[in-house]
Amino acid sequence: MKVINLLGATGSIGRQVLDIVADNPAFKIGAIAVGKNIDLTRNIIQVHQPSLVSVLEADDAIKLEQEFPRTVFVYGEEGLLQASTYGKNAILVNAVVGMVGLKPTIAAIKNRQTILLANKETLVVAGEIINKLVKEYQTTLLPIDSEHNAIFQCLIGRKKEEVKKIVITASGGAFRNKTRDQLAFVKKEDALQHPNWSMGAKITIDSATMVNKGLEVMEAHYLFDLPYEQITTVLHPESIVHSMVEWRDGSVSALLSQPDMRLPIQFALYYPKNSNPPYQHCLDWTASRELHFQPMDLNRYPLLNLAYHVGKEGGILPAVYNASNEEAVSLFLENKISFLDIENIIVHAVGNAKNKKNPTIDDIMDSSQAIRNEIKQTYLRERMYI
Ligand code: NDP
Ligand code: MG
Numbered sequence: 001m002k003v004i005n006l007l008g009a010t011g012s013i014g015r016q017v018l019d020i021v022a023d024n025p026a027f028k029i030g031a032i033a034v035g036k037n038i039d040l041t042r043n044i045i046q047v048h049q050p051s052l053v054s055v056l057e058a059d060d061a062i063k064l065e066q067e068f069p070r071t072v073f074v075y076g077e078e079g080l081l082q083a084s085t086y087g088k089n090a091i092l093v094n095a096v097v098g099m100v101g102l103k104p105t106i107a108a109i110k111n112r113q114t115i116l117l118a119n120k121e122t123l124v125v126a127g128e129i130i131n132k133l134v135k136e137y138q139t140t141l142l143p144i145d146s147e148h149n150a151i152f153q154c155l156i157g158r159k160k161e162e163v164k165k166i167v168i169t170a171s172g173g174a175f176r177n178k179t180r181d182q183l184a185f186v187k188k189e190d191a192l193q194h195p196n197w198s199m200g201a202k203i204t205i206d207s208a209t210m211v212n213k214g215l216e217v218m219e220a221h222y223l224f225d226l227p228y229e230q231i232t233t234v235l236h237p238e239s240i241v242h243s244m245v246e247w248r249d250g251s252v253s254a255l256l257s258q259p260d261m262r263l264p265i266q267f268a269l270y271y272p273k274n275s276n277p278p279y280q281h282c283l284d285w286t287a288s289r290e291l292h293f294q295p296m297d298l299n300r301y302p303l304l305n306l307a308y309h310v311g312k313e314g315g316i317l318p319a320v321y322n323a324s325n326e327e328a329v330s331l332f333l334e335n336k337i338s339f340l341d342i343e344n345i346i347v348h349a350v351g352n353a354k355n356k357k358n359p360t361i362d363d364i365m366d367s368s369q370a371i372r373n374e375i376k377q378t379y380l381r382e383r384m385y386i
Contacts, residue, residue: 002269003030005086005113007104008095009044010037012200013118013144016262017093018048020269020279027269031086033079033096033104038064045071052086054079080104085111093269094119095144097202098326099319099368102126106361109133109141116268118144120219121326125319125364127222141223142268147216148223149264150242150255155224158247166226167244167252168216169236170296171196173207176237180300186339188332196239196259205329209342213296214307218318221311228312233304235294240283258283303343310350315357316367317350323368324349327375336379345375 004021008014009032021027033054034041041060045053045068052072055061061073074082077100084092084104092108093116094101101119106126108115110133117123123130134141143149147168155163174193175183191208192201199207206212213233220231239259246252257263258281266279283289298305303325310317328345331337337345349371356363 001026001028003028003087003090004093004269005029005031005033005084005090005108006093006095007033007080007084007101008035008097008119010034010040011095011097012198012203013095013261013265014093015040017095017265017269018044020262020266022047024278030090031083033083035096036060042067052083054083077103081107084108085113089113091116093144094122097121097200099125099322099364102361102364105130106133109137109139112137112139114140114142116142116144116265120145120215121322123222124215124218124322125368126361127218127318128314128358129361131222131225142271143219143223144261144264144268145216145219146259146261146264147243148220149267151220151224151245153255153267154243154245154253158245158253160225162247163224163226163230164246164248164250165230165232166220166224167246168213168220168231168233169239169241169243169293170210170213170233171207171239172235172237173210173212174204175208176235183340184338188335191332191339195237197261199261201333202326202329205332205342206325208339209325210301210304211307211325211342211346213301214304214311215322217304217307218311228308233296235296236292237294238291240289240291241293256283257281303346306347306350313355315355316359316363317353317355319359319364319368320350320353320371321346323371324375326368327372331375331379349375 029048029050031052032050035056038060054074058075061075065073081104085107091114094105095118099121101122105122143152151166174191192204194204217231240256241254244252244254260281262279266277310321324346328342332342
């Protein structure tokens with residue numbers, strides 16, 4: 001039986017992890033961490049009976065303690081760290097959103113736990129440090145993100161030296177059929193309508209701006225130790241091909257499935273053995289099906305272009321890109337800025353940043369916080385950069 005510590009249990013990925021492990025004797029939930037969704041947390045405690053629960057606010061911990069006297073409640077940043085490293089030999093599923101996932105990942109690596117990573121921001125902001133630590137502590141980091149999980153599966157039994165390039169597919173997000181001019185008038189409600197996937201708010205906006213693909217390019221760089229020249233993207237509106245590996249001879253391996261995050265989650269949970277997966281969701285091969293691929297237009301999606309730039313430059317720049325995006329998306333979700341302001345904010349933040357090579361975790365945390373504060377204040381002073 002595998003014991004799981006699940007961060008972000010109330011989120012889109014977290015809930016799907018819980019679906020897979022419910023009534024499944026192969027798994028048990030050891031600890032969970034959540035933010036502010038206390039109603040759903042009550043539900044999860046009743047069904048999965050974790051021994052430890054971390055919430056964001058102290059008040060919520062006190063309230064829940066009275067309702068569930070047999071459960072340990074902790075809170076805040078310290079609580080998140082306790083939940084990630086709770087118990088002996090638990091695996092960590094990191095499905096919180098944003099770079100708040102970084103420190104718990106590091107704590108779990110140092111505790112020699114296997115980590116199933118949905119939280120891509122961790123690798124974007126501190127990929128080099130994470131990779132060094134994974135080596136030093138001899139732990140395993142498995143990707144849940146569907147594209148990276150697909151590439152991981154394609155690479156099984158093959159060598160990195162055989163790879164010509166990896167091809168990350170992108171659905172194009174909510175606005176894939178709009179011109180850049182039309183983007184000036186789009187609303188939050190429209191941006192939250194992803195054509196193929198039902199996901200948390202932040203990643204859904206990231207898909208519409210193509211920042212998600214930018215983050216994924218950097219995530220792939222660190223996960224598979226490939227230079228940016230060997231990482232490419234292609235538009236694939238059906239989200240059936242989850243990504244591809246092109247080998248040196250020109251042949252291509254791809255992973256196809258329904259767009260259903262339970263499949264990569266289940267694969268990672270059972271890895272390395274998955275001979276009789278309880279959850280199945282098959283493609284119907286008796287029906288006709290068309291799959292389309294279009295070259296990525298980096299002028300249409302400048303934030304993907306910028307991601308390649310900050311990725312290649314390295315240092316603190318990926319963290320600047322990520323922090324400015326986190327703050328911009330949060331302002332957009334509060335209806336405080338327009339959709340195109342997100343782009344303006346990120347371009348402005350990266351353009352003004354002084355790069356610092358080999359940043360420490362403190363450098364990354366401090367500069368991310370400083371950038372977020374500055375964007376918030378600038379926004380309050382005058383309405384944006386346009
Ligand atoms: P959601 O917004 O649906 O869920 C986020 C989770 O994180 C919630 O449980 C939330 O708690 C919790 N959370 C947020 N802030 C904190 C905090 N400070 N402390 C503790 N918990 C916190 O996000 P998703 O599930 O969509 O995404 C999670 C991660 O997985 C992201 O990094 C995303 O990029 C990645 N990912 C997601 C995919 C998807 O299909 N959704 C696909 C591939 C990757 P609460 O709700 O209780 O406040
Ligand atoms: Mg993805």
